[in-house]
Structure formats: structure tokens, C-alpha cells
Amino acid sequence: MRRSTRSLALLAAAVLTLAMMSPALAHSSQDDRRGGGPQQEDRRAEAERDRRDSRNRTDRDRRDRRARDGRLAFAVNVTHDTVAANIGDGKCADASGQCSLRAAVQESNAASSPAVIKLDAKVYQLTIAGAGENEAARGDLDITGDVVVDGRGATIDAAGLDRAFDVQGGSLWLQKVTLTGGAPSAGEGGGAVRSTGTLSLKRVHLTANAVTGDGASGGAVLNDGGVLHAEHSEMRNNTAIRAGGAIEAVAGTTNLDRVVLAENHTGPAPGNGGGLHLTGAGAVTVTNSVVVRNTATAEGGGLWNSATGTMDVRHSRVNGNVASGGDADQGGGGLYNDGGLLTVSGGQVKGNAADGAAGSGGGILNNEGTLVVSSTVIAGNSAKRAGGGIEAVAGTTELDRVRLAGNNTGPAPGNGGGLHLTGAGAVTVTNSVVVGNTATAEGGGLWNSATGTMTVTHTVIRNNHAPEGPDVYNDGGTFLVDGEPVPVG
Numbered sequence: 001m002r003r004s005t006r007s008l009a010l011l012a013a014a015v016l017t018l019a020m021m022s023p024a025l026a027h028s029s030q031d032d033r034r035g036g037g038p039q040q041e042d043r044r045a046e047a048e049r050d051r052r053d054s055r056n057r058t059d060r061d062r063r064d065r066r067a068r069d070g071r072l073a074f075a076v077n078v079t080h081d082t083v084a085a086n087i088g089d090g091k092c093a094d095a096s097g098q099c100s101l102r103a104a105v106q107e108s109n110a111a112s113s114p115a116v117i118k119l120d121a122k123v124y125q126l127t128i129a130g131a132g133e134n135e136a137a138r139g140d141l142d143i144t145g146d147v148v149v150d151g152r153g154a155t156i157d158a159a160g161l162d163r164a165f166d167v168q169g170g171s172l173w174l175q176k177v178t179l180t181g182g183a184p185s186a187g188e189g190g191g192a193v194r195s196t197g198t199l200s201l202k203r204v205h206l207t208a209n210a211v212t213g214d215g216a217s218g219g220a221v222l223n224d225g226g227v228l229h230a231e232h233s234e235m236r237n238n239t240a241i242r243a244g245g246a247i248e249a250v251a252g253t254t255n256l257d258r259v260v261l262a263e264n265h266t267g268p269a270p271g272n273g274g275g276l277h278l279t280g281a282g283a284v285t286v287t288n289s290v291v292v293r294n295t296a297t298a299e300g301g302g303l304w305n306s307a308t309g310t311m312d313v314r315h316s317r318v319n320g321n322v323a324s325g326g327d328a329d330q331g332g333g334g335l336y337n338d339g340g341l342l343t344v345s346g347g348q349v350k351g352n353a354a355d356g357a358a359g360s361g362g363g364i365l366n367n368e369g370t371l372v373v374s375s376t377v378i379a380g381n382s383a384k385r386a387g388g389g390i391e392a393v394a395g396t397t398e399l400d401r402v403r404l405a406g407n408n409t410g411p412a413p414g415n416g417g418g419l420h421l422t423g424a425g426a427v428t429v430t431n432s433v434v435v436g437n438t439a440t441a442e443g444g445g446l447w448n449s450a451t452g453t454m455t456v457t458h459t460v461i462r463n464n465h466a467p468e469g470p471d472v473y474n475d476g477g478t479f480l481v482d483g484e485p486v487p488v489g
């Protein structure tokens, strides 16, 4: 009896258990279809754990990377112009706790490690006046540390208060940002950026900045003895009084790669290098770039190289620039070499003009320096006095695989439609083509001076036009074409 009672109790318990389990079982089978069974829950939890671990790893990696880089990052979250509340506390915060561009710069300068400042595709206007101040508290944003500004499509408008950035040592890397409205104090250079340090520009637009007053140079950028590297960038409609409508380099190193210099201007004192001007013993390279429709009041509508400078222009187009100097050694509509070394290769120099009263060298003017041009088209340029394509004033000029075509001079007096040599210089032309050039007076193609030496080999010279010496004219010097002397007069 005891045993049967026990069996009954066991049976009842079993039935109860089954009754309790069955809905759970039914429910469970539905959940299986939905993928929610206990195993699935385990799997889901495991996946979530994996995701969390992965997120943590990513965060950790990011932190490690930042620690390795030693970089601070500041995300600017307001467009207005305010100073940092507590410079040096490592936080980008103004008095209301917001991170402005200026506060980020001040905090970056105070940091011992490089900093990255992130902007958004908005307009950040400078509104705190006070040019001449160099602590980033007023006027321009002074850079003394190592700072990256990732613009992400932002525009920084200096709004005529000052320039945007002043790099006083240290380094500034700008990317994906437009700088406009820069206007430093009269007589100062660098309309958008002045730099004595290292300045890197990538996908940057410098538009409508200006420097005014005596000696003011570099409408967009003044590289004052530092390093400037610009790539995939554009400088347009900037102006300078003295030199360098877009860029003035004073010695230092300047490299442009895939840069557009367009519609920049210099003038009137003296007004050299409408696009770019180099002062002193610096080095400039211009590669895969476009220099168009810039103007200079005096010399070098596009690019101007100094007496001790080295300028190397490769695979670039220098087109439609104008230099308006009125003297015989002024002009150089596209390029002007004031005695240094200028090399031009693999590109074109087209449609430039030296339009001053006695302006010379519509395409290029080499003033007592060394000019080496190779694999380049020099076409459709014009000069008032001489050298529609190229004017050489003494110095050394070498052309190899150059096409001098459709250049012209006139009317004052209009000699050397393709190329003209003034004084005791040396010109060699090899493996080239001189066609369709025109001179108002003498030497439609090539004109050699009374004291010059011109040596031409393996070159086609035809279909040029001039009243005297349609293809070639020799004013008394040594002029040989494939070894044959060109008669004088």
C-alpha cells in the first residue's frame, strides 16, 4: 500500500511535470522556427560577446594607435570663434564648454604631442580681431605645435581680419578645407597662410585672399624659408602687391604636385610672379600642375625664378598668363628666369603674353640665367618687342625636343617670332620643330644677336613669317644650322 501510494504520487508528479512541460515544448518548437531556442540564445549571446570583444579590441587598437602616434584629437562642434577657457588642460572647451576651432588650435599648441583638429562641412568665420598677435588668441590662428586640420569640406573665412593661419615653426597639415577672405596687416605676406615651418596642403582650396602694402607677397601663401608641400590643391583669385599672386617662397623648399594656380595677380610694386614667385636661393618643383590666366604687372605672369633659385617645372601646363612689364628685359608671360636655373619638361607653355611696351618673351624670358626646356610645346605665345615664344637675354638656353609653333612678336620692333637672343648668350636647339611663328620685323622663327652663339641641329624650321629672314635671322653672331652658317643680315 505504501508502495502503491508512492507509485501514485510518482505518477501524479510525472503527469504534472508533463502537463507543465508540454506548453513549454510547443512554445519551444515555435521558437526553434524563429531561431530562438536555448541553443540559439547561446549562439546569439556568444555572437554578441564576440561583437563586444571585437568592439573592445577595435577601441583598444585605436587607443593604442593614438598612444603610439601620440596624437590628440579635437572635434570642433561650433562654428563660432571663441578662445579656450583653460589653455593647457588638454580639453578643447571655450567658456561655455564648446569646442571652437580657435580653442582647438590653442589647446593643440599647448599640447606636447601632435594634434588632429576635425571640422565639418560648415563655414568657420574668424571674428576676434587683432592682427599682429601670435598666440592664436586674436586675429590669425597661430600654429606653434604640430597640428593637422582635417577640414572634411569646411571653409575657414578670415573675413578680412587677418590671414587664417600663421605657422611659426612647428607644422601644419591642412586637408579638405577652403581658406578664403584672408587679409593680413599691410606690408605682411601670406594672405591665407604664412609659414616659417612645414606646411602641407592636400585637397585644399585657397581662394580670394590678398596681401596689401609695400613688399607684401604671397597672396595665398608665404613660405618664409620653410617647407611647403601642396598636392591636389587649387589657389585661385589671390593677389599680392610685390610678388607671388598665389605663392611667395623666400628660399626654402616648395613642391607643388597636381596643383592649380589660376587667376592670381601681382602688382604694382613691382608685381612679379602672378602665380608663384621665388626670392633667393630656394628650390621649387611644379609637377603635373596647371598655371593658368595669372597676371603680373612686371615679370613672370605664371612663374618667376630668382637669380640663385632652382625651379623645375614638369608635366605641367602654363597657359594664358600675362606679364605687362614695359622694359626690354621684362615680360615672360608664362615664366621668367631672373638668372637662376629653370627647367621645363614634358609640358606645354601656350597662349601667354608679354604685353608691355617693350615686353619680351611671350612664353618664357630667360634673363642671364640657365634655361633648359625639353619635350615641351611652346605655342601661341606673343610678345611686343622680341621672342614671341622665348626671349633669352644673354645666359644659356637649351631646347631639346621642343615644338615652337605659332608664336608671334610685334610691333616694337618685333623680332624672333619663335625665339630671340639678346646679347652674348648661347642658345642650342636640338631635335625640335620651329613652325608657323611670325615676327613683325626680323626672324620669324629664330633670331640671333650680334654677339650671340646659336647652334641648331636636327630641327625642322619652316613656314615661319617675317619681312626679313622669314625662318631665321642672324644679326652678326655665330649662327649654325646643322653646321651651316646663317649669313648675316
Ligand SMILES: [Ca+2]
Pocket: 132, 133, 134, 140, 142, 166
Ligand atoms: Ca600671427
Ligand SMILES: [Ca+2]
Pocket: 130, 131, 132, 133, 134, 135, 136, 137, 138, 139, 140, 141, 142
Ligand atoms: Ca593671431
